[in-house]
Amino acid sequence: MPRRPRTALTRSAAIFGSYVGAAAVAATLPFWGLPGDQLTTALGIVVLAGFWCGQQLVRYHGALQVGGVFLAALLIIPTGLATHATMLARCGDQVTTVVTPDHLHTLDAIPQPLQRDGPDSTLGDQVDIVVDPDGRVPPKTAGEAAAATPLWITAGVGLVLTFALSVAGGRSRGSGRAPRKGPLGLWWSGH
Numbered sequence: 311m312p313r314r315p316r317t318a319l320t321r322s323a324a325i326f327g328s329y330v331g332a333a334a335v336a337a338t339l340p341f342w343g344l345p346g347d348q349l350t351t352a353l354g355i356v357v358l359a360g361f362w363c364g365q366q367l368v369r370y371h372g373a374l375q376v377g378g379v380f381l382a383a384l385l386i387i388p389t390g391l392a393t394h395a396t397m398l399a400r401c402g403d404q405v406t407t408v409v410t411p412d413h414l415h416t417l418d419a420i421p422q423p424l425q426r427d428g429p430d431s432t433l434g435d436q437v438d439i440v441v442d443p444d445g446r447v448p449p450k451t452a453g454e455a456a457a458a459t460p461l462w463i464t465a466g467v468g469l470v471l472t473f474a475l476s477v478a479g480g481r482s483r484g485s486g487r488a489p490r491k492g493p494l495g496l497w498w499s500g501h
Contacts, residue, residue, distance in 0.1 A: 325480060341446055
């Protein structure tokens with residue numbers, strides 16, 4: 311039987327630690343080479359995994375749990391996106407490309423094609439993109455690569471709010487009781 315945190319401080323630390331650990335995983339996701347939609351999906355899965363890990367350790371009030379998922383998303387998703395943008399802003403090369411039916415073409419070699427089928431680009435448009443010359447992260451448009459600072463600010467706000475919610479969750483009424491066992495022997499928390 312797993313040993314769960316018993317004091318308000320250790321319960322708060324367990325809640326906060328599960329989300330900070332998930333944010334650390336999110337920071338590595340851009341290096342996996344996932345395209346934009348798959349990266350967003352993976353970040354969502356990391357949010358849920360952080361929530362699930364916290365649920366296995368601590369039972370706390372349901373409204374705080376729901377709030378925790380949203381605040382953790384405010385921490386985790388911008389962390390993953392900001393890491394990608396920061397990597398390109400610091401190490402990337404800006405290249406002008408032309409939009410074609412399949413992807414962007416340029417005279418320089420792009421390690422990974424950047425799909426552009428959105429409403430903001432049409433065939434024949436020239437688009438500035440930032441590519442990592444070593445191919446560690448997929449390319450982004452110049453505007454997306456420049457958005458690192460607001461993303462890091464959002465992640466910082468998410469960190470502070472997640473910390474506050476973790477303290478409230480660790481101190482909430484009923485947070486020290488053992489959760490019920492649910493399907494597959496996993497702990498199921500709720501009131």
